[in-house]
Each structure stands twice: as structure tokens, then as C-alpha cells.
Amino acid sequence: MKPVSSSVLIPFVITLLFSFLWATSAHNHEEFLQCLTLHAGNSTPSISQVIYTPANSSYSSVLEFSIQNPRFSTPTTPKPLVIITPLHVSQIQATIKCSQKHGMQIRVRSGGHDFEGLSYVSYVPFVIIDLINLRSINVDVENGTAWVEAGAIIGEVYYKITEKSRNFGFTAGVCPTVGVGGHFSGGGWGTLLRKYGIAADNIVDAQMIDVKGRILDRESMGEDLFWAIRGGGGASFGVIVAWKIKLVHVPSTVTVFTVNRNLEQNATKLVHQWQYVADKLDEDLFILITLSAANSSQEGRRTIQASFNSLYLGGIDNLLSLMQESFPELGLVREDCSEMSWIESTLYFAGFPSGEPLDVLLSRTPLTRPNFFKAKSDYVTEPIPEVGLEGIWERFYQKEAEKASLVLVPYGGRMSEIPESAIPFPHRVGNIYKILYLVNWEEEGIVESERHISWIRRLYTYMAAYVSKSPRAAYVNYRDLDIGTNSKKGNTSYRRASTWGTKYFKSNFNRLVHVKTMVDPTNFFRNEQSIPALSS
Numbered sequence: 001m002k003p004v005s006s007s008v009l010i011p012f013v014i015t016l017l018f019s020f021l022w023a024t025s026a027h028n029h030e031e032f033l034q035c036l037t038l039h040a041g042n043s044t045p046s047i048s049q050v051i052y053t054p055a056n057s058s059y060s061s062v063l064e065f066s067i068q069n070p071r072f073s074t075p076t077t078p079k080p081l082v083i084i085t086p087l088h089v090s091q092i093q094a095t096i097k098c099s100q101k102h103g104m105q106i107r108v109r110s111g112g113h114d115f116e117g118l119s120y121v122s123y124v125p126f127v128i129i130d131l132i133n134l135r136s137i138n139v140d141v142e143n144g145t146a147w148v149e150a151g152a153i154i155g156e157v158y159y160k161i162t163e164k165s166r167n168f169g170f171t172a173g174v175c176p177t178v179g180v181g182g183h184f185s186g187g188g189w190g191t192l193l194r195k196y197g198i199a200a201d202n203i204v205d206a207q208m209i210d211v212k213g214r215i216l217d218r219e220s221m222g223e224d225l226f227w228a229i230r231g232g233g234g235a236s237f238g239v240i241v242a243w244k245i246k247l248v249h250v251p252s253t254v255t256v257f258t259v260n261r262n263l264e265q266n267a268t269k270l271v272h273q274w275q276y277v278a279d280k281l282d283e284d285l286f287i288l289i290t291l292s293a294a295n296s297s298q299e300g301r302r303t304i305q306a307s308f309n310s311l312y313l314g315g316i317d318n319l320l321s322l323m324q325e326s327f328p329e330l331g332l333v334r335e336d337c338s339e340m341s342w343i344e345s346t347l348y349f350a351g352f353p354s355g356e357p358l359d360v361l362l363s364r365t366p367l368t369r370p371n372f373f374k375a376k377s378d379y380v381t382e383p384i385p386e387v388g389l390e391g392i393w394e395r396f397y398q399k400e401a402e403k404a405s406l407v408l409v410p411y412g413g414r415m416s417e418i419p420e421s422a423i424p425f426p427h428r429v430g431n432i433y434k435i436l437y438l439v440n441w442e443e444e445g446i447v448e449s450e451r452h453i454s455w456i457r458r459l460y461t462y463m464a465a466y467v468s469k470s471p472r473a474a475y476v477n478y479r480d481l482d483i484g485t486n487s488k489k490g491n492t493s494y495r496r497a498s499t500w501g502t503k504y505f506k507s508n509f510n511r512l513v514h515v516k517t518m519v520d521p522t523n524f525f526r527n528e529q530s531i532p533a534l535s536s
Contacts, residue, residue, distance in 0.1 A: 066112030111179020150181035155361030185234030194413030205244035231425030279412025400455035
């Protein structure tokens with residue numbers, strides 16, 4: 001008799017297990033909904049208007065709208081028993097209270113970009129708090145600050161700031177549909193990081209709801225908890241409702257360029273040389289590289305393309321002078337460059353065609369339909385030799401890498417000035433650049449997923465010799481469950497959690513555990529990579 005393959009058996013077992021869990025929790029289901037109605041008080045509109053269960057015709061569309069990785073939108077993916085899209089904080093407080101009472105886990109979603117789907121997937125009965133309705137942004141130009149609700153997206157933040165003043169911007173990501181709730185709480189890098197640091201470095205206050213249902217701000221939560229949620233991942237500590245950010249100054253004119261070079265155009269030597277200058281350039285100059293396979297000019301052959309994307313906080317003349325001095329090998333010429341406003345540069349880096357109206361930043365729908373993907377991350381402290389780069393190229397010629405890319409994000413500047421312990425995000429001095437590994441595919445099915453995920457894991461193994469060590473560092477906003485997970489039972493040991501925790505947070509992990517133990521000792525707010533409470 002032919003044995004059943006694991007690719008068939010595993011999803012069947014998962015579906016069976018979740019069906020059992022769903023059935024055993026069903027008797028709690030009605031009681032849970034009654035509890036919500038009772039504890040939400042007299043909020044307007046009523047909480048019943050923001051509750052979606054599988055019996056509701058809008059349930060599927062609400063669930064799927066913010067799923068950015070189709071890997072976690074399959075028939076076998078566990079679904080929430082209830083989705084709540086609160087319009088008022090009292091509805092979040094009621095959800096926290098009733099979830100504890102009826103044994104539900106909570107997943108909080110702002111934009112749905114979590115790389116492993118942790119903001120909307122759980123393998124125990126769970127509820128999603130989807131913050132899509134809590135997205136107001138109030139910009140205070142006079143004081144150079146803004147209050148941003150956690151359900152807003154980055155594009156909305158940029159748009160609302162520019163609406164009030166062209167002299168201000170904010171240092172956050174290049175993908176406008178990312179929700180600020182998770183982005184800010186995990187760090188949040190963008191093209192301004194060499195000038196101003198990351199988003200979490202520029203947060204001056206916050207509002208969150210803790211495990212007891214209390215609404216806390218910086219003063220009432222205390223400096224330890226305020227420290228933890230700026231880069232330590234807010235989902236471990238409570239539900240963050242809003243952030244107060246410090247705006248940053250941007251010049252009236254910035255310059256961007258994209259220069260593509262393939263192997264026949266000396267790409268290997270250019271990438272190699274970039275490593276020696278990327279973190280030492282003027283802090284107003286940011287040059288990122290995207291590496292991918294491409295068609296060669298020789299028919300039927302493939303090559304590797306290095307795409308140099310840059311933002312300079314100034315005009316073309318100064319940029320050309322800086323490049324001639326610091327990185328003449330790239331051969332940048334005036335024709336490669338475009339002057340524009342800072343807000344226009346956010347559209348440029350997001351991939352919008354030239355001339356698009358600014359209000360495209362308000363759309364929560366991605367520019368292109370999301371593919372299945374898997375991502376990983378690394379930090380580089382010593383330049384990778386040319387032979388090491390050539391080993392990467394070899395792997396890019398493999399079939400699975402047809403839609404793969406490596407993004408090299410330069411550090412230095414302000415990133416080298418902020419101490420590792422200033423916030424939980426520790427990746428500062430000594431890093432030349434960060435690597436985002438990304439593999440995309442369009443074909444459905446477990447076999448295709450396993451094939452592409454296996455490819456990126458092999459590349460990650462190959463890269464071990466060339467990246468940071470002890471620990472091999474990773475970026476928490478590029479969530480990667482390969483590097484370690486907590487126990488699904490919720491009683492994760494410090495030792496087990498530290499296998500992934502020290503990669504994301506280095507020595508800051510210890511302080512995060514201390515804060516978690518103080519504020520959520522029963523480990524109610526948890527997921528596969530949440531900070532553990534020692535007392536749990």
C-alpha cells in the first residue's frame with residue numbers, strides 16, 4: 001500500500017484539529033458574543049455593528065481584505081471565530097475582557113502585512129481585532145508632532161502630513177499599505193533612516209489598552225513599557241491604539257535615481273564596492289540595492305541585475321558632486337536623476353508611475369496583486385567578498401528564484417549614533433547593511449510552497465558565513481518562524497524563546513521579558529513569537 005505523503009496528511013490533520021477546537025469552543029461562542037454586548041457599554045454605534053462571525057455574509061470579505069500573503073488564505077488556514085472592527089476603544093476593552101473570560105486568543109491586525117500571518121492566524125480558537133476603522137491622523141505643525149491611530153496606513157500618514165506642511169515628513173516605510181500599528185512597534189525603516197533613524201526612534205507618546213483593560217499613555221504606562229512597545233513588538237504587551245510621532249524636516253527638493261547594472265555591466269564589482277561606502281556616505285544620501293535574476297541581452301540567457309535606488313535630500317548638482325567623490329564607479333550622470341518633492345519621492349519608491357496623484361497614498365489596496373511569498377533577514381558587518389556574491393548569483397539561476405530578490409538596506413549615519421539599548425530595536429553600530437531575502441510565486445498548492453521555501457532556506461544557509469554571528473541577527477518586522485517559535489500551549493520557557501528573541505533583540509530581549517512579566521504575567525497576549533512572561 002502506498003504511504004500517504006506528508007504534503008497531503010499535514011493539512012488534513014490541521015483541518016481536523018482546528019475543526020475539533022472550533023466545535024469545542026462553539027458552546028462558548030454565543031456566550032462570548034453576549035459578553036461583548038454586555039461589556040461594550042453604550043458605545044455608538046453598538047458593538048453588534050462591528051462584529052463578524054462566519055454566519056455573517058461579510059465575514060469572508062472582511063477577513064480577506066487585509067491578508068497580504070495568500071499563503072495564509074487557504075481552505076486549511078485556521079479562521080477566527082469572530083472578527084471585531086472597533087470604532088471605539090470601549091469595544092477593544094470589551095473584547096479583551098471577554099476573550100480572557102471565554103478562553104479565546106486575540107490577534108490584532110492593522111494592515112495585515114505580518115510576513116507569517118500572525119496578525120490574523122492562530123491554531124487555537126481566536127478573535128481578530130481589526131483596527132481598520134481606527135485610522136484618524138491629527139497633525140500639529142506648530143509642535144512638529146502628529147497623533148496617528150494604529151489602524152492607519154503609512155501612505156495615509158505621509159499624505160496627511162503633507163496636506164498640512166511640505167516642510168515635514170516622517171521616517172517610515174516605502175510600502176504605503178503597511179499598517180502603522182505593527183510597523184512602528186517593530187521598528188519601521190525607510191529611506192530617511194540614515195538621516196533620522198527608524199520610526200520607533202521618533203515616537204514620543206502612545207495610547208494602549210493593557211491586559212486589565214486600562215487605557216494607558218506614556219505617563220501612566222511608565223518608561224519601561226513605553227520603551228518596550230517601540231521596537232519590541234506591541235502585540236506582546238497589549239493593544240496599541242495610537243502613536244504620537246515626532247515629524248522630521250524635509251527639504252523642498254529631493255533627488256531620486258534608479259541605475260540598473262547587470263553582470264555584463266560589472267554588477268559584481270559595483271555591489272562589492274557599494275559595501276565599502278554605503279554606510280559612510282553623507283547622511284542625506286541613501287542608496288539601496290535590489291538584486292534579482294533578469295533576461296540577458298544574449299538571447300535565451302539569464303543574468304543578475306543590481307538595481308541601485310537612491311534618495312538624496314537635496315538637488316541634483318550636490319548629489320552628482322557627492323557621488324563623484326564617494327562612489328564614482330557607479331557612473332551616475334545627470335540624466336539618471338530626477339528632482340521632486342519629498343512626498344513625490346514616497347510614490348517613486350512605492351513603484352507608482354510618474355505623475356500619479358498624491359491621493360493614491362490613501363488606498364489600502366496594494367499596487368499589484370499579492371503573490372505567495374516567504375521572507376528572511378540578515379545583517380552584514382563585514383563586506384561580502386566577490387566570490388561570496390558569485391555564490392548568490394548561482395542560486396539565483398535556479399528555477400525557484402525566478403521571482404526572488406535580495407534587498408540590501410544601507411545603515412550608518414544616524415543609525416550608528418543611537419545606542420543599541422535606546423529602544424528594543426538593537427541593530428545599530430557595526431552594521432553596514434541589512435538584507436531582506438524574498439521569494440515570490442504564483443502557483444497554488446503545498447508542493448509549490450515547499451519548493452520555493454526550500455530554496456530561500458538553502459540560500460539562507462549558504463549566507464551564514466557572510467553575515468552577523470552570535471547571534472545571527474534578524475529584523476522582527478520581517479517575521480520568520482524558521483528561527484524559532486514559542487510553545488503553542490502558552491507556557492514557553494525563557495530558554496526556548498531566547499532562540500528567536502536574541503536574534504531579533506540581542507541583549508534587549510532580557511529587558512523585554514522583564515517588562516512582559518510585569519505587565520502581562522499570565523501571558524494572555526501571545527503568539528508564536530511573542531515575548532514570554534517568566535511567571536507563565
